[in-house]
Amino acid sequence: MNISLKGNSGCHQLCTMWADVAASMLYAFGSNGRGQLSLGHLEDAHTPTPCLIPSLLPSVPPCVIAAGGNHTVLLFPSGECFAAGDNTGNQCCLPSATFPSLTAFHPISSYHRWEHVSAGWSFTVLIDYEGKIFVSGKGQKGELGLGEDRHDALLEEIADFSPRKVIQVVSGMAHTLLLTASGDVWGWGAGRKGQLGEPTQSIVSRPRKVEVGFPVSKLDCGKDFSILVSRDNPQHIAILGNDRYRIGDSLASWSGAEILDIQASWNGVYLLETSGTINAWGKNDKGQLPPPSLEGITDIAVGSEHALAIAEDRTTKERKIITWGWGEHGNCGKPGGGDVIGEVFSLDIPAPRNVRIGAGCATSFVWVEE
Amino acid sequence: MTDSIYDEIEIEDMTFDKDRGLYTYPCPCGDRFEILLDDLRDGEEIAVCPSCSLMIRVIFEAGDLPRVEKEGLKGKMEAAVAVAVSA
Ligand SMILES: [Zn+2]
Numbered sequence: 001m002n003i004s005l006k007g008n009s010g011c012h013q014l015c016t017m018w019a020d021v022a023a024s025m026l027y028a029f030g031s032n033g034r035g036q037l038s039l040g041h042l043e044d045a046h047t048p049t050p051c052l053i054p055s056l057l058p059s060v061p062p063c064v065i066a067a068g069g070n071h072t073v074l075l076f077p078s079g080e081c082f083a084a085g086d087n088t089g090n091q092c093c094l095p096s097a098t099f100p101s102l103t104a105f106h107p108i109s110s111y112h113r114w115e116h117v118s119a120g121w122s123f124t125v126l127i128d129y130e131g132k133i134f135v136s137g138k139g140q141k142g143e144l145g146l147g148e149d150r151h152d153a154l155l156e157e158i159a160d161f162s163p164r165k166v167i168q169v170v171s172g173m174a175h176t177l178l179l180t181a182s183g184d185v186w187g188w189g190a191g192r193k194g195q196l197g198e199p200t201q202s203i204v205s206r207p208r209k210v211e212v213g214f215p216v217s218k219l220d221c222g223k224d225f226s227i228l229v230s231r232d233n234p235q236h237i238a239i240l241g242n243d244r245y246r247i248g249d250s251l252a253s254w255s256g257a258e259i260l261d262i263q264a265s266w267n268g269v270y271l272l273e274t275s276g277t278i279n280a281w282g283k284n285d286k287g288q289l290p291p292p293s294l295e296g297i298t299d300i301a302v303g304s305e306h307a308l309a310i311a312e313d314r315t316t317k318e319r320k321i322i323t324w325g326w327g328e329h330g331n332c333g334k335p336g337g338g339d340v341i342g343e344v345f346s347l348d349i350p351a352p353r354n355v356r357i358g359a360g361c362a363t364s365f366v367w368v369e370e
Numbered sequence: 371m372t373d374s375i376y377d378e379i380e381i382e383d384m385t386f387d388k389d390r391g392l393y394t395y396p397c398p399c400g401d402r403f404e405i406l407l408d409d410l411r412d413g414e415e416i417a418v419c420p421s422c423s424l425m426i427r428v429i430f431e432a433g434d435l436p437r438v439e440k441e442g443l444k445g446k447m448e449a450a451v452a453v454a455v456s457a
Binding site for chain 1 (some may be wrong): 377382383385395396397398399400401421422423
């Protein structure tokens with residue numbers, strides 16, 4: 001899952017917004033078997049725990065928290081990127097022989113200024129300010145986009161591919177989508193379920209245009225499906241690939257309200273409307289879909305089978321960070337761990353104006369200005 | 371039992387580790403569901419995750435499993451390993 005904070009907004013403007021630097025804190029909780037929470041160890045954390053942060057980590061909010069299967073990548077407005085977690089396949093963009101796993105965030109190649117990043121199960125996609133697209137990691141289903149028989153790479157450029165002005169990159173378990181400023185979509189990786197459009201190919205080993213039928217404004221990848229929102233108004237939404245939970249049927253009866261953000265879990269779709277409500281469809285055996293009464297939501301971060309959101313009280317303007325869904329690894333932040341079903345759990349972290357949230361495979365991240 | 375089945379996954383979507391004779395598939399916790407080829411041959415169809423309570427049901431045709439070509443001394447596993455699977 002790739003959590004693009006603040007929708008598609010680029011990183012540049014955040015830079016200038018954040019002139020006077022206050023103290024900041026990054027918390028993480030959940031699954032940590034490979035050090036993906038950057039806590040300095042390999043134990044799960046059941047409540048929000050301060051991350052181990054290298055001194056050169058910017059104190060401004062990250063613009064993307066991208067969480068793969070067992071690794072996490074942070075992108076900052078400065079173009080700096082940091083990764084933690086499993087690096088046995090070079091997915092943290094460092095040589096695995098030297099760094100098989102990173103239990104604290106480590107900088108990714110300082111030779112580049114990165115503009116976009118996404119993380120899949122065991123790979124990372126990075127795009128620099130020159131528009132060059134790089135991949136790092138491993139995968140048997142074309143995840144690297146480097147061509148047939150290419151199953152691993154250490155920060156390698158996808159040559160002969162330069163779509164004009166990429167504005168977003170997202171990855172699911174084994175596929176990746178690029179969105180361009182003109183509303184075109186490119187993709188590569190696993191395509192057996194049709195998540196990369198027609199013709200269905202089990203492995204799409206090089207980037208290809210994904211025919212959606214309309215110019216796209218927002219998109220995300222589920223485990224083995226893609227969700228795409230049109231640019232025209234009223235917006236419509238298409239799902240490509242595995243639709244076991246009949247999300248497409250539900251979308252057909254969706255009211256068409258204005259969409260602030262759309263994110264996919266492994267088996268669900270979450271629409272944040274500008275009205276502050278969430279519409280969600282998909283797998284719901286562990287409380288993955290939020291209670292219908294939620295309102296005042298300003299941000300969502302959707303993980304594999306759980307989610308975080310920032311909720312603002314209409315009258316008091318008081319903000320809190322809430323979680324719900326599958327929480328077996330403590331990723332819902334409830335002391336003692338466990339699922340949050342049919343309700344939400346409020347984290348015991350103050351939520352000031354400047355707060356960012358992220359979620360991955362049973363992992364949760366909260367960045368706050370303190 | 372069906373309650374605890376997280377998903378049903380076609381064997382074509384799983385990864386086969388020839389060295390270990392093991393089929394795996396990503397679990398939403400970050401670890402992987404696992405089931406031995408031998409267990410599939412024995413009719414077992416539930417793959418478990420070593421790190422959490424979730425399980426998946428593997429969808430497969432027994433006849434499509436990679437066949438044991440040569441049985442060594444006690445090397446059933448090793449033989450299975452040698453058989454390449456078309457992913
Ligand atoms: Zn698991």
